[in-house]
Amino acid sequence: MRPGGHLATTVALGAAGYAVTGSAELAAGCFAGGFLIDLDHYLDYLTVEGQWRRPSPSEFLRYYFGHRYRRLVLPLHSMELMGALAALAVAWPRAALLGYLLGGLLHLALDVLVNGQELLRQPLLFYSLAYRARLGFARDRLIAPVDVPFRPGDDLAREFLTWRPTERRLDARAATGHLQRKSA
DSSP, X not given: OOHHHHHHHHHXXXXXXXXXXXXXXXXXXXXXXXXXGGHHHHHIIIIISOOTTOOOHHHHHHHHHTTOOOBOOOTTSOHHHHHHHHHHHHHSOOHHHHHHHHHHHHHHHHHHHHHHHHTBSSTTXXXXXXXXXXXXXXXXXXXXXXXXXXXXXXXXXXXXHOSSXXXXXXXXXXXXXXXXXXXX
């Protein structure tokens, strides 16, 4: 899912959480887990991709939307982190932590459903840090070949605020990972 979709769904989750509980901490946690979790894409850009000399958000978005990245570490996008935080929440229940978990789980679920269809080779496994590490965090082993139907950066605001990726898979693999038969 693109940032605009995560922003809208996270605001709705945070508002619902606040309406039900009256807890600003829960709502803030929902926002952090549902939207700010994507900051790890920017951290990857700066550190893993070595783009620290071009730290501007617009350069990052052009790079990211153009699929120019080579590695996807994304430590916040991991089932392992969510499991550890869930265990922490059981031992140390706090509204902000519960909100982060709710927001993070919503974020990951939407990523699997939306990005999994067009972008990810293994939609569920992609969200395991151990799986990504086993594949060397390599984009080409994690992300399907895609066609980017626009020149990244032509309209960054529109690209940022869209819900669904505009890229389309180029390979013959379905979202399940099985090859489709080509009609003769």
